[in-house]
Amino acid sequence: xxxxxxxxxxxxxxxxxxxxxxxxxxxxxxxxxxxxxxxxxxxxxxxxxxxxxxxxxxxxxxxxxxxxxxxxxxxxxxxxxxxxxxxxxxxxxxxxxxxxxxxxxxxxxxxxxxxxxxxxxxxxxxxxxxxxxxxxxxxxxxxxxxxxxxxxxxxxxxxxxxxxxxxxxxxxxxxxxxxxxxxxxxxxxxxxxxxxxxxxxxxxxxxxxxxxxxxxxxxxxxxxxxxxxxxxxxxxxxxxxxxxxxxxxxxxxxxxxxxxxxxxxxxxxxxxxxxxxxxxxxxxxxxxxxxxxxxxxxxxxxxxxxxxxxxxxxxxxxxxxxxxxxxxxxxxxxxxxxxxxxxxxxxxxxxxxx
Numbered sequence: 001x002x003x004x005x006x007x008x009x010x011x012x013x014x015x016x017x018x019x020x021x022x023x024x025x026x027x028x029x030x031x032x033x034x035x036x037x038x039x040x041x042x043x044x045x046x047x048x049x050x051x052x053x054x055x056x057x058x059x060x061x062x063x064x065x066x067x068x069x070x071x072x073x074x075x076x077x078x079x080x081x082x083x084x085x086x087x088x089x090x091x092x093x094x095x096x097x098x099x100x101x102x103x104x105x106x107x108x109x110x111x112x113x114x115x116x117x118x119x120x121x122x123x124x125x126x127x128x129x130x131x132x133x134x135x136x137x138x139x140x141x142x143x144x145x146x147x148x149x150x151x152x153x154x155x156x157x158x159x160x161x162x163x164x165x166x167x168x169x170x171x172x173x174x175x176x177x178x179x180x181x182x183x184x185x186x187x188x189x190x191x192x193x194x195x196x197x198x199x200x201x202x203x204x205x206x207x208x209x210x211x212x213x214x215x216x217x218x219x220x221x222x223x224x225x226x227x228x229x230x231x232x233x234x235x236x237x238x239x240x241x242x243x244x245x246x247x248x249x250x251x252x253x254x255x256x257x258x259x260x261x262x263x264x265x266x267x268x269x270x271x272x273x274x275x276x277x278x279x280x281x282x283x284x285x286x287x288x289x290x291x292x293x294x295x296x297x298x299x300x301x302x303x304x305x306x307x308x309x310x311x312x313x314x315x316x317x318x319x320x321x322x323x324x325x326x327x328x329x330x331x332x333x334x335x336x337x338x339x340x341x342x343x344x345x346x347x348x349x350x351x352x353x354x
Contacts, residue, residue: 004308005341010258012223013171019332020052021045022320023099027111032072034081046092049332053094057101060161064102067109073161079168086169097172098165104182105130105143131185131192137269159215174227179266183209188240213255229261232283235271249291261296285315296320304335
């Protein structure tokens with residue numbers, strides 16, 4: 001079986017190892033534009049040895065932001081600043097990727113360190129949009145249900161964002177369909193009560209995501225890999241299930257998706273999620289081996305031998321780290337040494353890893 005430090009090729013892109021930086025919102029953009037913070041944040045993880053560096057959830061429309069501090073890609077003006085990031089990431093031997101997103105009914109929130117409450121319309125907030133007019137929680141207002149013409153506009157916004165992502169130098173596109181944001185909201189029966197072609201049956205609820213995948217593939221061509229992040233379970237009765245995720249993975253594979261990024265939860269404030277070491281790995285394992293598609297495992301993966309075992313046992317093809325890489329940007333270099341591989345440190349840091 002593959003090793004954590006073996007390369008992985010997805011279409012025309014090869015990762016030097018199976019370690020990825022999970023997309024983590026920094027809430028530090030200005031009018032959707034990345035800042036020096038993003039360059040240092042992502043650049044440090046690329047310097048630290050990760051093979052894949054995924055840009056945080058990047059809004060395809062202004063109203064698709066979680067907060068006013070979210071990165072955006074709804075304008076061509078965003079391309080040049082993003083290109084500064086991708087140029088540095090590539091210079092460190094890592095593959096720059098971007099997660100394209102729309103926050104749906106979970107949009108219009110204050111920054112986390114300001115409390116994270118939903119912003120009122122008269123206090124810097126904006127109208128939220130969703131599959132159905134159901135609030136996320138008792139503390140948030142009901143979103144407006146998207147009409148058919150608006151849904152077509154969402155598909156177009158994702159495709160146009162993918163074109164801008166390529167122009168910015170990103171080499172892998174991830175579509176965010178997890179954590180209760182817009183696309184997950186369409187997938188899950190907990191949040192989708194529509195009676196038109198985008199609601200009701202499994203096929204109808206998956207329609208929007210598949211339309212976005214097809215539109216994205218038409219823009220990026222055959223050499224650029226496409227990933228989709230899903231919440232493999234809503235963790236609630238009557239919600240989205242692992243069996244649904246496997247069925248969706250079959251359809252995404254047929255639609256030319258290359259990697260399923262398997263997270264969970266986020267669509268219901270009350271969901272009892274049993275967080276623990278590697279708690280989402282079984283999702284990546286089931287999707288990979290039942291749908292025969294490459295997967296990424298994420299969630300409470302912290303120890304090199306744990307990450308390596310996930311890959312060696314064929315439970316996932318890529319391991320994504322989040323908080324552990326915030327604590328230690330050089331985790332991949334330390335992991336290489338622990339697993340008997342030579343750390344590929346930047347020449348400027350060579351003395352520290354001899």
